[in-house]
Amino acid sequence: MDIEALATIAVDCGSKVHETLGPGLLESVYEAVLAQALIRRGLTVQRQMPVPIRFDGLIIDEGFRADLMVEAPFLSS
Numbered sequence: 001m002d003i004e005a006l007a008t009i010a011v012d013c014g015s016k017v018h019e020t021l022g023p024g025l026l027e028s029v030y031e032a033v034l035a036q037a038l039i040r041r042g043l044t045v046q047r048q049m050p051v052p053i054r055f056d057g058l059i060i061d062e063g064f065r066a067d068l069m070v071e072a073p074f075l076s077s
Contacts, residue, residue, distance in 0.1 A: 006071055008045070013037040031067050038070055045070050 017034050031047060046069045052073045053063025 001071060009041050009043065010038065010070060013041060027067075033066055038068070043071055 001024045013025055013034060017030060017037055021030065021033065035045045047067065049066045050068045051064055053060040066071050
């Protein structure tokens with residue numbers, strides 16, 4: 001899938017989640033609902049993926065976590 005098609009689906013799902021749920025919920029709720037909306041659209045999604053940080057020859061395995069990884073090449077269905 002090309003990046004434009006992927007972005008269109010992501011924005012569409014994000015807008016629908018925002019319009020349906022409205023403001024005031026915990027971030028984790030929006031994350032879970034958005035992940036399921038993306039999966040329903042046929043995308044591969046993983047939540048809370050560790051992203052390593054590389055600095056001066058060091059690799060810090062859990063530099064931070066990405067809330068959602070969508071259609072990344074290393075994800076499997």
